[in-house]
Amino acid sequence: MIALFLLLSVAHARAVVELKGWLEWVQEVEMRVLENGVVDEVAVSVGQHVKKGDLLLRMDQREARANLLDARARVARERVTGEQAQRELIRSQELFDRGLIAIEELKDAELKQVAAAAEGEAAKAIEASRAVALEQTELRAPFDGIVVARHVWNGAVIYKTLQQEPLIVIAPDDRMLARALVTANVLRGVKPDQAAKVTVNGTVREGQVYSLGVQSVRVELEGAVYYLDIVFDRRTNELLRPSETVQILLP
Numbered sequence: 001m002i003a004l005f006l007l008l009s010v011a012h013a014r015a016v017v018e019l020k021g022w023l024e025w026v027q028e029v030e031m032r033v034l035e036n037g038v039v040d041e042v043a044v045s046v047g048q049h050v051k052k053g054d055l056l057l058r059m060d061q062r063e064a065r066a067n068l069l070d071a072r073a074r075v076a077r078e079r080v081t082g083e084q085a086q087r088e089l090i091r092s093q094e095l096f097d098r099g100l101i102a103i104e105e106l107k108d109a110e111l112k113q114v115a116a117a118a119e120g121e122a123a124k125a126i127e128a129s130r131a132v133a134l135e136q137t138e139l140r141a142p143f144d145g146i147v148v149a150r151h152v153w154n155g156a157v158i159y160k161t162l163q164q165e166p167l168i169v170i171a172p173d174d175r176m177l178a179r180a181l182v183t184a185n186v187l188r189g190v191k192p193d194q195a196a197k198v199t200v201n202g203t204v205r206e207g208q209v210y211s212l213g214v215q216s217v218r219v220e221l222e223g224a225v226y227y228l229d230i231v232f233d234r235r236t237n238e239l240l241r242p243s244e245t246v247q248i249l250l251p
Contacts, residue, residue, distance in 0.1 A: 011067040011127065016251055017249070017250040018229070018249055019248040019250070021178050021179050021181075022179055022245055023177065023178060023241065023246060024176070024177040024179050025177065025242060026172060026176065027172065028170070029169065029171070031056060031166055032163050033137070033139065034157050034160060037157075037158055037194050037239070038157055039158060041154060042057050042154055043056055044057075045147065046149060046150050049082045051141065052141055052142065053202070054140060056140060057168060058137065061137045068130040068131055071126045071129075078116070078120040081119065082119075083206055085109075085113040085116035088113070089109045089110060089112070091109075091186040092109035092110075094169055102105060112189070138161055139168060146170065146171055146173040148169040148170060149169035151165050151166065151169050159242055173234055176232060176233055176235055179227055180230075181217060181225045181228075182227075183222060183226075184223065184226065187213065191209065192209055194250070195207060195208055196230045198232050198251040199248075205233070206247075208230065208231060209230060209231075211227070211229045212229075213228060
């Protein structure tokens, strides 16, 4: 009975898979501007931690602000025109009820009021579009994270169709990936969301399987190898970088 227990213990111990891997960001977001222009301010540098909504980059906003002011002025003008048309319609309705004008004149007043209302809505749509255009002169952090790369400086002239590389790359750093290369035989024994342990800088972290490779990375003598990713939480005030080596334990 003791011998059987020892055999089972040895078999269980051999079921644990130990892998060597490295760190990667969970994801990277490439930031580009949507309009042509001159960079007025780059507010971040590589390695800087940012909060969601923090300013990353601002283009020259003078033209966009002028366009928005013009759109707002048009809205104001169309509002006045709409109010005048509404008063004319009320007046025409009163005159028609008293039999002082023909039905055609009342219909003309109604058409003018409808046209004025339509012009007012069109002006509001233009104002909203110009407001969006002004917002798009800035790049802001879409989430809490770290600036991974910066390929732009103050005064740079940007053409939206010629941005071969992103201006700024940002990655969330509250979680990290531990990535390893494994064979198909290892992958067959792993399940999505399976618990795993990652040893980073001598400390063990609790993690879970994040993704299982589908396409092979390359083919070696032992066969095709695939990515296996384990996700785990970064500790507060801890700086982890991609390519740092780690150990992965799969029970």
